[in-house]
Amino acid sequence: MPTDAAEVLLAHMRARSHVAPKRLEAPGPNADALNLIFSAAAQAPDHGRIRPWRFIVVPQDKREALGHAFVQALQTRDAHASPAEMNIAYEKAFRAPCLVLAVLSHAPSEPQVPAHERLISLGAAIQNMVLMAQTLAIGSGITSGQSMNASSIRDLFKLDADETCICYVAFGHVSRHKPQRKRSEPTAFVSVLD
């Protein structure tokens, strides 16, 4: 039988939707809220208990360095990038009051856990984070992009060779909410073995 707690949880899940980082405004989560968000990440399923992921917060005083790394990544993949395109790349680093990089580890582990299981664990951690944010009335957005694993970005974040940048998770205040999008009914994706 559904309980009140289940209805409340589903209501938070329904209320969450992706917010583009440029629409996430100050204030970002305070230290207590951020600690709850990362504690939610720690509850993710994790085959072999290897926690094959970590998160790197980008503080305000590192946004300029991130902007330069975005521009460098753009110039590396497009030597003809225009000043306007470089400006957009630079400006992206300043979006959202709280920006977190999600990193997946491929480091050998005991027991051995395949890459897809590691990625599922990270995805679950991120979902826990955005749901916790929603519960705290904090908006969130998940983004990636062509520069994710550019050498300028990898160097800035000091990644090990066996780590991959997967996406950014941004948090902030949402002043204009979008209408909730229609989600699939379980009948659309669940069948019973016959």
Ligand SMILES: Cc1cc2nc3c(=O)[nH]c(=O)nc-3n(C[C@H](O)[C@H](O)[C@H](O)COP(=O)(O)O)c2cc1C
């Ligand atoms: C790993 C990952 C990377 C993503 N990167 C982007 C992105 O760069 N730009 C974007 O608009 N949406 C991106 N998305 C999709 C949005 O985060 C979002 O899930 C999608 O717009 C659907 O909205 P919803 O989360 O409200 O259902 C990404 C999603 C995931 C899981």
